[in-house]
Amino acid sequence: MFNRFIKANGRHRRIEGWPLVFTVLTVLAILVGTVVEFAPLFLVDQGMAPNPGVEPWTPLEVAGRELYIREGCNNCHSQMIRPFRQELERYGPFTTPAETAYETPFLWGSKRTGPDLARVGGKYPHLWHVRHMENPRSTSPNSIMPPYPWLLTRTMDLDGLSGQMRALRTVGLPYTDEQVDNAAALARAQAETIAAEIVEQGGPDRLADREITALVAFLQRLGTMGAASTAEVATASNSGGPTP
Amino acid sequence: MADTPVSPGATAALAATAAPGQAHLDVFRYDDKIVRHFTLATILWGFVGMLVGVIIALQLPFPEANLGEYLSFGRLRPLHTNAVIFAFAGNAIFAAIYYSTQRLCKARMFSDWMSRFHFWGWQGIIVAAAITLPLGITTSKEYAELEWPIDIAITVVWVVFAVNFFGTLWRRREKHMYVALWFYIATIVTVAVLHLGNSMAIPSSFWNSYPIYRGVQDALVQWWYGHNAVAFFLTTPFLGLMYYFLPKAAERPVFSYRLSIVHFWSLVFIYIWAGPHHLNYTAVPEWAATLGMVFSVMLWMPSWGGMINGLFTLRGAWHKLRDSAVLKMFVIGITFYGMSTFEGPMLSVKSVNALSHYTDWNIAHVHSGALGWNGFMTFGMIYWLVPRLWKRELWSQRLANAHFWTGTIGILLYVLAMYTSGITQGLMWRAFDDAGRLLYPDFMETVIQIKPMYWVRLIGGTLYLGGVVMLMVNVWQTIRRAPKDLPDPAVAVPAISGTPAKDLVTS
Amino acid sequence: MSEHDHIPDPDSPLRDEAKPTLPEPVVGEAHDLLIQGHKYDGIREYDNPMPGWWTWIFIACVAFAPVYVLGVHVFDFIDDYGEDLAEAQADLQQIREVYASTGPSFKTDAGALAEYTADPLMAAAGEANFQAVCAACHGNLGQGLIGPNLADDYWLYGAAPEDIYQAINEGFPAQGMPPWQDAFSDEERAQMMAYVVSLHGTDPPGAKEPQGELVVQ
Numbered sequence: 001m002f003n004r005f006i007k008a009n010g011r012h013r014r015i016e017g018w019p020l021v022f023t024v025l026t027v028l029a030i031l032v033g034t035v036v037e038f039a040p041l042f043l044v045d046q047g048m049a050p051n052p053g054v055e056p057w058t059p060l061e062v063a064g065r066e067l068y069i070r071e072g073c074n075n076c077h078s079q080m081i082r083p084f085r086q087e088l089e090r091y092g093p094f095t096t097p098a099e100t101a102y103e104t105p106f107l108w109g110s111k112r113t114g115p116d117l118a119r120v121g122g123k124y125p126h127l128w129h130v131r132h133m134e135n136p137r138s139t140s141p142n143s144i145m146p147p148y149p150w151l152l153t154r155t156m157d158l159d160g161l162s163g164q165m166r167a168l169r170t171v172g173l174p175y176t177d178e179q180v181d182n183a184a185a186l187a188r189a190q191a192e193t194i195a196a197e198i199v200e201q202g203g204p205d206r207l208a209d210r211e212i213t214a215l216v217a218f219l220q221r222l223g224t225m226g227a228a229s230t231a232e233v234a235t236a237s238n239s240g241g242p243t244p
Numbered sequence: 245m246a247d248t249p250v251s252p253g254a255t256a257a258l259a260a261t262a263a264p265g266q267a268h269l270d271v272f273r274y275d276d277k278i279v280r281h282f283t284l285a286t287i288l289w290g291f292v293g294m295l296v297g298v299i300i301a302l303q304l305p306f307p308e309a310n311l312g313e314y315l316s317f318g319r320l321r322p323l324h325t326n327a328v329i330f331a332f333a334g335n336a337i338f339a340a341i342y343y344s345t346q347r348l349c350k351a352r353m354f355s356d357w358m359s360r361f362h363f364w365g366w367q368g369i370i371v372a373a374a375i376t377l378p379l380g381i382t383t384s385k386e387y388a389e390l391e392w393p394i395d396i397a398i399t400v401v402w403v404v405f406a407v408n409f410f411g412t413l414w415r416r417r418e419k420h421m422y423v424a425l426w427f428y429i430a431t432i433v434t435v436a437v438l439h440l441g442n443s444m445a446i447p448s449s450f451w452n453s454y455p456i457y458r459g460v461q462d463a464l465v466q467w468w469y470g471h472n473a474v475a476f477f478l479t480t481p482f483l484g485l486m487y488y489f490l491p492k493a494a495e496r497p498v499f500s501y502r503l504s505i506v507h508f509w510s511l512v513f514i515y516i517w518a519g520p521h522h523l524n525y526t527a528v529p530e531w532a533a534t535l536g537m538v539f540s541v542m543l544w545m546p547s548w549g550g551m552i553n554g555l556f557t558l559r560g561a562w563h564k565l566r567d568s569a570v571l572k573m574f575v576i577g578i579t580f581y582g583m584s585t586f587e588g589p590m591l592s593v594k595s596v597n598a599l600s601h602y603t604d605w606n607i608a609h610v611h612s613g614a615l616g617w618n619g620f621m622t623f624g625m626i627y628w629l630v631p632r633l634w635k636r637e638l639w640s641q642r643l644a645n646a647h648f649w650t651g652t653i654g655i656l657l658y659v660l661a662m663y664t665s666g667i668t669q670g671l672m673w674r675a676f677d678d679a680g681r682l683l684y685p686d687f688m689e690t691v692i693q694i695k696p697m698y699w700v701r702l703i704g705g706t707l708y709l710g711g712v713v714m715l716m717v718n719v720w721q722t723i724r725r726a727p728k729d730l731p732d733p734a735v736a737v738p739a740i741s742g743t744p745a746k747d748l749v750t751s
Numbered sequence: 752m753s754e755h756d757h758i759p760d761p762d763s764p765l766r767d768e769a770k771p772t773l774p775e776p777v778v779g780e781a782h783d784l785l786i787q788g789h790k791y792d793g794i795r796e797y798d799n800p801m802p803g804w805w806t807w808i809f810i811a812c813v814a815f816a817p818v819y820v821l822g823v824h825v826f827d828f829i830d831d832y833g834e835d836l837a838e839a840q841a842d843l844q845q846i847r848e849v850y851a852s853t854g855p856s857f858k859t860d861a862g863a864l865a866e867y868t869a870d871p872l873m874a875a876a877g878e879a880n881f882q883a884v885c886a887a888c889h890g891n892l893g894q895g896l897i898g899p900n901l902a903d904d905y906w907l908y909g910a911a912p913e914d915i916y917q918a919i920n921e922g923f924p925a926q927g928m929p930p931w932q933d934a935f936s937d938e939e940r941a942q943m944m945a946y947v948v949s950l951h952g953t954d955p956p957g958a959k960e961p962q963g964e965l966v967v968q
Binding site: 005006007008012013016017019022023026027029030031032033034036037038040041042066069070071072073074075076078080082083084086089090095096097099100101102103104105106107108109110111112113114115116136137140141142143144145146147148150160163164166167168170171172 | 303304305307310312313316317318319321322380381382383384385386410413414419420421426429430433434437441446447448449452453454455456457458459460461462463464465466468501502505506509512513514515516517519520522523525526527528529532535539598601602603606607673674675676681682685687688691692695
Binding site: 344347348350418422487488491492497498499500501502503504506510525530531534535537538539541542544545546548549552556676677678679680681682685686688689 | 789794812813844846
């Protein structure tokens with residue numbers, strides 16, 4: 001039966017003379033796997049409900065996330081801790097679907113040229129990040145990370161922030177009108193706070209309107225919401241890893 | 245079904261001499277100019293893409309080579325991957341498709357205007373990528389980094405390409421489609437589906453947008469796309485290329501028609517499922533990763549079907565390898581295809597993936613595919629095509645052989661360095677001491693350990709780029725000596741009644 | 752003329768096109784029969800079967816798939832993520848318990864710690880780990896960067912060996928200093944402590960301004 005299909009002048013030979021039929025069959029062949037793998041995730045919304053306590057990014061964090069993307073941090077840093085004991089020890093509790101429910105685009109990464117950042121939030125003081133971005137080797141001797149000194153000199157561009165928040169709301173992030181309309185003002189207020197903390201830690205003054213502050217806001221937020229509160233993760237990672 | 249290459253002056257006479265009662269001969273010309281365009285673009289962008297690769301390979305062990313904002317690793321790495329995949333490999337498959345489709349269909353391309361639009365549109369997209377990526381304009385989604393206006397341009401150009409290709413099938417003078425065309429069909433329709441599926445986004449401004457998918461959905465869509473970009477941009481069109489250019493260069497029949505059918509359909513059906521193996525152990529549901537893994541394992545033999553049909557086609561022609569740089573390159577290309585399509589299923593197995601993922605092992609894997617399979621299949625095709633397109637013997641066979649050896653040694657250094665680095669770092673990350681603590685708690689220890697391998701990789705990559713420079717010199721010297729006037733070759737084949745022939749030579 | 756798909760062009764500069772392009776079909780053998788009518792721009796195809804080993808490995812891989820899927824997700828005879836992790840964690844726990852009961856005992860009482868500070872070999876042994884993790888915030892000479900100066904006479908949390916040892920063990924997460932007791936052994940942390948003590952009074956260049964209380968030693 002199968003041999004009749006594929007033999008020298010078998011049934012397949014006929015399809016080879018019908019490009020349209022051949023093309024339709026090809027499309028069907030690739031759609032089977034596509035539909036089977038996507039349907040459950042999209043119809044059942046599996047893993048798409050955020051945990052209680054997971055908030056969408058603040059306006060300043062949105063701006064910081066854009067910088068993370070602009071500089072291509074995700075090329076070398078993952079944000080996805082796998083359920084292995086060595087990763088729980090090194091990075092903290094593994095990442096859950098619900099924690100990432102507001103991530104668009106997702107920034108899980110595919111390569112760890114540098115360490116995972118899924119739970120880097122709160123691990124270092126703000127000033128550490130400032131110095132690390134200015135010159136990674138000043139805080140981490142032997143680091144091979146590129147320096148990003150321009151983040152300390154370039155002024156934050158908040159003009160597009162309301163538009164970005166609006167687009168994020170369209171794709172499902174629960175922002176209020178107030179957050180969308182006053183995005184830039186809210187971002188500036190949070191930046192002032194962070195900049196003051198940087199000064200308190202002995203860092204340079206006048207970083208409130210610099211890009212670095214938005215990036216620090218984003219980094220300090222990573223992995224601090226939603227995960228630790230769930231019982232599932234707590235039991236899975238009761239090893240007491242070295243870092244929060 | 246004989247076709248007859250005819251000299252330009254004789255075309256009208258030929259058409260007229262077809263005696264009544266005999267099959268009427270259609271006389272038309274192949275469009276080889278467009279193939280020359282795509283071939284030159286392949287070489288140019290190959291050099292650029294690989295040069296950027298060498299630069300970022302230097303930046304890893306030597307961060308001082310990050311020269312400022314626009315040339316830092318995070319911005320150049322997507323430029324490297326996009327240039328090599330879409331500019332180098334992209335132009336190569338277009339050259340292969342435009343050359344072979346016309347000959348397999350016995351027809352000129354459907355529309356010269358569309359061919360030109362496709363060529364210049366694609367080059368415009370590449371230039372746009374080369375400008376926007378260093379500026380930091382990126383979606384961050386791997387191999388889909390270009391922002392939405394460029395995505396729309398890609399869609400338009402791809403649709404024009406598809407119409408041009410399927411129009412040519414429609415006007416073909418050959419009843420049946422050869423296996424190379426099957427692979428081209430799979431390429432064109434699937435890349436369209438993948439591109440549209442993964443690029444769905446809400447713009448916030450002209451150069452910024454957010455995917456409509458979030459979290460695990462976005463991850464799954466991205467790697468459905470990312471993995472199948474490998475499948476339908478770097479595998480199926482190159483199998484089509486192999487099925488045309490290898491038997492032509494070896495002058496041997498294809499090993500097995502039945503194998504062609506079975507491995508084509510199984511490859512196309514199974515490949516699309518394999519994407520979630522990029523997300524093993526991540527937050528996507530485990531059943532998806534399981535499907536990705538088992539379909540990757542099932543994909544092993546369909547992939548090897550292509551390798552077997554390639555290598556076994558050379559039975560009885562192995563002696564030709566000694567003199568033919570083209571065949572040598574095809575053989576090393578197909579061999580690397582076989583190795584990386586064994587390695588791929590292996591890496592997708594969860595327990596192996598636990599070690600390899602996030603390490604340089606993946607970098608070794610993709611480069612054995614890209615440098616070995618895509619690179620050498622392209623170079624083999626170019627060395628075979630250039631004398632035919634420019635009507636001039638290749639300037640130096642010795643230089644072509646030197647390219648072969650330089651490139652091969654380059655790849656071997658590259659992948660061996662990255663295997664060593666990947667496995668070393670993977671083992672260090674998971675090592676515990678006998679007190680139950682991480683043996684290397686400081687990430688930096690694992691970086692210091694693999695830094696020497698980054699230098700070896702740089703040497704390997706530089707050698708490979710050196711091979712491309714040899715290719716450029718050889719092609720340049722050949723073209724310089726080529727005749728100035730290169731008319732499209734005219735051919736005469738028996739007409740098929742009912743075929744809407746619009747490519748006839750009238751004068 | 753119909754025997755060969757290519758009529759050589761006498762003007763062609765290409766030698767290989769002047770040669771006949773195809774071998775004659777092999778007649779009378781099971782394999783390598785050319786298929787009639789399969790001619791595409793000179794390319795012909797053999798009617799060979801698929802290699803047996805290829806077919807059987809393919810079938811084996813296809814058979815493996817449902818076994819694995821059902822094994823992980825239905826009949827549970829293959830570990831899933833959670834089971835794998837639980838086993839690995841249990842192993843680790845056991846390693847730690849065995850080590851705690853049988854491993855070398857290393858004294859960390861106040862008296863022992865004070866003795867270590869008098870041993871220059873202890874301090875020297877702690878330098879590498881200090882440079883690896885502490886220097887990032889305290890400076891490579893202990894002069895203080897983000898973290899306080901460790902070479903002066905002022906201390907926020909006590910200057911006694913046991914105070915410093917405890918600081919290294921537990922950190923000050925609220926201030927940004929991580930705990931190190933799971934990353935380094937007791938002995939390694941005691942060495943780091945001894946190294947910190949040895950920095951006292953070195954007056955490194957670029958010293959950060961004093962923080963905390965003056966401790967006269």
